[in-house]
Amino acid sequence: MGCDGGTIPKRHELVKGPKKVEKVDKIAELAAKWKHCALSQEKLKRPIVACELGRLYNKDAIIEYLLDKSAERPNTEVVAHIRSIKDVKELHLTDNPAWEGERRNIKGDCYEDVHCAMFICPVVGLEMNGKHKFLYLQTCGCVFSERALREVKTEICHKCGDPFQEDDLVMLNGSKEEVEKLQKAMEERRLKAKTAKKSKKSKDAKASKSSDSTGSCDASETKSSSLSGEGSSDSAPGPSASGECSKTIKAPAGPVAGSKRSIQDMKDKSEAYKSLFTSHSSAKRTKDQISNWVTHTPYHF
Template identity: 60%
Template sequence: MGCDGGTIPKRHELVKGPKKIEKVDKNAELVARWYYCTLSQEKLKKPIVSCELGRLYNKDAVIEFLLDKSPDKPHAESAGHIKSIKNIIELNLSDNPAWEGDKGNTKGDTYDEQRAQFICPVVGLEMNGKHRFCVLRQCGCVFSERALKEIKTDVCHKCGGAFQAEDIILLNGDKDEVEELRKKMEEKRLKAKMEKKSKKPKAVESAVSNGGTTEEAPGPSKTLNGNKSNPKASSVSSAESKTSGKATTSSSSASKRPHLNDKSEAYKSIFTSHSSAKRTKDQSSNWVTHTAYYF
């Protein structure tokens, strides 16, 4: 069979069987989900944010993704549901006092066996993927699921803010839990859209009603002479008042003027229209002077 050199082939070398399913190392998967950004695949560092599906990101990576949403970017599908900065929650994490940083593993032959960088502030469990952690949507505080179950309350253990059961988001859940969170996210966004659409016609109606009231509001011309209901009558009355005012002013000015009938004859003789100023043809001259009189 072409086995030169006396080699004996084995069955698995000659017969092609079904491919073996590659098993993913659980430790490597936990490290990738809890220690590295889902979008940029870089180590998580503050500020750290979470989406509505419970995935962890570096805030800088999310901002860069929102500024440039090109599909060619690697791992862009993991953040496709993030439409704006409002869709992420900045995490309020509690530092682990026993964390040694990157000095815990210098050889590089294991997967970050050092202590986690963050812990639960209530129970003290490390946030390394071995324990389930949750984030509150309202304040962003992070707790272990055990702490929320053992100490049931409607107030945040860290900041004292009020929250409801709907505000709890599980971090790095399995596929079924992620699908449930996705349904809640879509329902919430649809509800927000419906509320915006319902608010728009109400705002238009209020604007129209306010405009109508301002047009019907009586002005100074409408309140004149007690005519508030009929604007035409008020305008007519205002016009009449103006004309009457003009007549009174003209009569007053005419009364102030001197009448010729009231004056003496000596005053009348000053003017050329007086009979004493008129001359006969014999008295008038044939030449024209600078004070010529024409009769």
């Protein structure tokens, strides 16, 4: 079998060496990053969102992932840090007038420029095809090239005019080192938000407890004032209701709660005023002055 007819085999045909390591085409890799969704691997179409690590997604794919995280997907590790729709930002992109869309090169009989991108930088006009670095603002979602932000230094957005800080800039499809830096910043930001939320909850709990304690103090003060005011309308005035509530409620000064104070014992009242009541000595009669009451019934007649 073989080697007949005077054929001379060569060494590479008889001896199989180690397989060559397949190298990733950089042009294809850039096209996949900037033209396809990082989760569904479908072509990017509006609305397009970006995460805090600078990856590009179709918004529909992110919503489907958040609705059903248990479904099997090939690239779930790229969206493991996305907890809700608030973790992504919808991008405001500028269309490229030189991009013809899907209608170009339908027959395949003309040259297709793979570097022609759908979007461009609105300031300097660079195409967003991977050759140049692009960033987006977390405040408004506008996208610019790094060259535009470096040459035209400003603290407001070039497109919408919203103010921003340097921490709001996120690199799109950055290198491995840039992604690690963005991940550290994301973790620090989430930790700060978590601690701020806990401190706010503790403050709200303390405020509710203080309001409950002031309410109970007001109720106890009104109860003590009502108890001290029992008896006659001319009784001595009690403590004012505007006083601060102490931890231990002291017993009200004066008569014990529930007991009636006699008008005859009041030193600040005159004898004429005291004589108006039946408890006065002038109103009391001896046994001789008290008449015998006889009850007449119909049975006596």
